[in-house]
Amino acid sequence: MSVLLSLYPKRWRERYGDEFAELLAERPPSLRDRLDIVAGALDARIHPQLAGSAARPERVSDRFGFAPLLGLVAFASAVVLAATGPVMYDDYGSYRDGGAALPFIILAFVLLSLGLYRVIEGLPRNAVAARAAGWTAIVAGLVWSPMPWMLPIAVVFMLGTVGLAIGARRAGTWPTWALVLLVVALAAPTALFGASLFLPWYWLRTSGIEPVVFFACIGAPWPLVAGVLLRGTPRPMPA
Amino acid sequence: MSRSTAEPAGASDQPLGELGRFAEPALYILVSLSDGPKHGYAIMTDVEATTGSPMRPGTLYGALARLERRGLIEALEPEDRRRPYRLTALGATTLQVQLDHLRAFAQAGLARLGREPS
Numbered sequence: 001m002s003v004l005l006s007l008y009p010k011r012w013r014e015r016y017g018d019e020f021a022e023l024l025a026e027r028p029p030s031l032r033d034r035l036d037i038v039a040g041a042l043d044a045r046i047h048p049q050l051a052g053s054a055a056r057p058e059r060v061s062d063r064f065g066f067a068p069l070l071g072l073v074a075f076a077s078a079v080v081l082a083a084t085g086p087v088m089y090d091d092y093g094s095y096r097d098g099g100a101a102l103p104f105i106i107l108a109f110v111l112l113s114l115g116l117y118r119v120i121e122g123l124p125r126n127a128v129a130a131r132a133a134g135w136t137a138i139v140a141g142l143v144w145s146p147m148p149w150m151l152p153i154a155v156v157f158m159l160g161t162v163g164l165a166i167g168a169r170r171a172g173t174w175p176t177w178a179l180v181l182l183v184v185a186l187a188a189p190t191a192l193f194g195a196s197l198f199l200p201w202y203w204l205r206t207s208g209i210e211p212v213v214f215f216a217c218i219g220a221p222w223p224l225v226a227g228v229l230l231r232g233t234p235r236p237m238p239a
Numbered sequence: 240m241s242r243s244t245a246e247p248a249g250a251s252d253q254p255l256g257e258l259g260r261f262a263e264p265a266l267y268i269l270v271s272l273s274d275g276p277k278h279g280y281a282i283m284t285d286v287e288a289t290t291g292s293p294m295r296p297g298t299l300y301g302a303l304a305r306l307e308r309r310g311l312i313e314a315l316e317p318e319d320r321r322r323p324y325r326l327t328a329l330g331a332t333t334l335q336v337q338l339d340h341l342r343a344f345a346q347a348g349l350a351r352l353g354r355e356p357s
Contacts, residue, residue, distance in 0.1 A: 012304075016300055016303075016304070018317070018320045018322075019278065019279055019317070019320060019321055019322045020279070020296065020300055021320070022279075022280075022319070022320040022321050023279045023280050023283070023296055023299075023321075024296060026280045027280060027283065027296075029296060032295065033295050033296055033297075036295035036296060036297035036298055037295075037296055037297040038297070039297055040296070040297025040298065040300060040301045041297070043297075043301050044301070044304070049305055049307075049308040124332045124335045124336050124339070125335075125336070125339050126335060126339075170328065171328065171329075171332045172327060172328035172329030172330075172331075172332055173329070173332075
């Protein structure tokens with residue numbers, strides 16, 4: 001046995017040697033097994049897999065992750081423009097006219113939709129709920145972007161995004177830390193906007209709460225989707 | 240079903256076909272681990288019982304190393320000198336995708352033969 005094992009590279013033996021020897025002890029190798037082991041040792045030398053706990057699976061990023069990254073710039077620009085727009089007055093008090101931000105926020109959602117679509121594509125076929133949540137987020141986001149005062153649509157967008165992230169987490173393509181960050185960032189605006197379903201439409205304006213802070217929280221999906229796509233998941237190396 | 244590196248980094252981007260001659264053994268191993276962790280000898284006997292063909296030691300460990308390298312399986316703490324392996328979430332998703340592909344392929348083949356899949 002030791003002769004067969006010695007054919008393998010040292011690093012391979014350090015990682016698999018004990019269990020491989022145990023396997024051969026449990027099932028003494030036939031002549032064909034021995035030939036297979038020789039071929040395996042040759043393969044381990046020609047195509048080392050860097051096996052071992054220290055080895056990290058190679059990751060290949062998805063360049064489409066740059067789309068939500070650019071979208072983040074557009075979204076941040078929209079928030080700044082909306083926060084610095086001219087002060088307007090009406091029967092309910094004053095507000096900032098964020099009309100100049102509209103093109104940027106629409107662009108931000110279009111770019112985010114590309115990223116969300118790539119996440120959906122990475123889901124297995126049977127992840128029906130997560131796919132539905134992802135498409136809901138895309139449609140709601142695109143519908144909401146030209147009319148950001150329609151807060152109920154924002155709630156649908158945020159819940160859809162979280163649903164997609166949960167499905168992707170189950171599929172192993174969305175890391176836990178990114179899911180936690182997404183939920184934490186969207187919890188407050190979701191609750192706030194959810195409350196708007198039952199309160200007068202101008203409630204947020206008269207609440208004393210700074211809307212910019214909550215709109216900024218909604219920006220969480222952009223860097224997270226970009227990060228997940230650009231980080232990638234373990235991909236095969238050419239054998 | 241090859242994809243470029245620009246494709247999304249998802250489970251459907253883990254074609255076992257890229258494992259070359261280890262693709263088929265790798266699929267057998269994933270199926271074997273789908274009902275719980277197993278060590279090398281248990282995988283060999285399970286695959287042999289399932290497929291009717293023996294999986295030889297060199298092939299087994301060549302495939303195990305590739306699957307572990309790609310994050311599709313992970314090693315657990317050794318029990319004596321035997322180390323069990325289990326599917327990762329990515330491995331389970333990849334297996335599901337592979338089996339879906341095989342089912343679609345089988346259905347297409349049966350349809351061409353004029354035999355509707357049962």
